[in-house]
Amino acid sequence: MRHAVFWPAFALTLPQALWVRQTARRFADAEGPTEGSIDGPDPLRLCGIGDSIIAGVGCRTLNQALIGHTARTLHEEVKRGVHWQALGRTGSTAGGILRRLVPQLHEQTMDLFVVSAGVNDLTALKTLSKWSASLEALLRALHAHSPQARIILLGMPPMHCFPLLPQPLRAVFGFRAHSFDLTASDLLETLDFATYVPFDGDFRPEQFAADGYHPSEASCAEIADRIVDAFAKR
Numbered sequence: 001m002r003h004a005v006f007w008p009a010f011a012l013t014l015p016q017a018l019w020v021r022q023t024a025r026r027f028a029d030a031e032g033p034t035e036g037s038i039d040g041p042d043p044l045r046l047c048g049i050g051d052s053i054i055a056g057v058g059c060r061t062l063n064q065a066l067i068g069h070t071a072r073t074l075h076e077e078v079k080r081g082v083h084w085q086a087l088g089r090t091g092s093t094a095g096g097i098l099r100r101l102v103p104q105l106h107e108q109t110m111d112l113f114v115v116s117a118g119v120n121d122l123t124a125l126k127t128l129s130k131w132s133a134s135l136e137a138l139l140r141a142l143h144a145h146s147p148q149a150r151i152i153l154l155g156m157p158p159m160h161c162f163p164l165l166p167q168p169l170r171a172v173f174g175f176r177a178h179s180f181d182l183t184a185s186d187l188l189e190t191l192d193f194a195t196y197v198p199f200d201g202d203f204r205p206e207q208f209a210a211d212g213y214h215p216s217e218a219s220c221a222e223i224a225d226r227i228v229d230a231f232a233k234r
Helices: 002-023 066-078 094-104 119-123 128-145 169-188 217-232
Strands: 035-038 044-050 082-088 112-116 150-154 194-197
Touching: 002 169, 035 066, 044 066, 044 094, 066 082, 066 112, 066 217, 082 094, 094 128, 112 128, 119 128, 119 169, 128 150, 128 169, 150 217, 169 194, 194 217
Parallel strands: 044 082, 044 112, 112 150, 150 194
Antiparallel strands: 035 082
């Protein structure tokens, strides 16, 4: 039912969607090395893989982006060293991450994957079944690479709050993002190696980066706390 409602609603907002695509300010990926280490005993291997959130768009450096914050928080929580890698590609769908980024993984197995995907599948108008199939293929490929790793999938961002998107497009995309969230959550209930960490509640405008589309550095720190909590509770 939710699937059927989206398409006519989106058709009405198509001019807005095209306007946003043409006029939205494009921000570069965060600066800095895509790999790093925090000294400590028995180091954990952390890999962020996915779309522009992993690439750090909206943040000044990767150290202040999601994976940098996650590495530091993980180090503080478990009192171990952390080797981290950020494999992010702006605009990537789940299928694109599988094809282009998974082959770039190091041979060494990981202890934790943090995966960000979904927004570009949504804006590319992928169906829910296509989204689920692509996401499952990606997660299973990561599991095959590192069978002992915990995979944490971030939920869909709160698109109903994105300052960049005008109404009613914002509401329509927010509605669709909720459907993507439910689909991903249902999928992860069948995968014992993965954990879903949804975005709960609304985001205030100040919690977004200057582009009105990506999380701010402070928001990345908050998301990192939730990732590490989920990892510690596995």
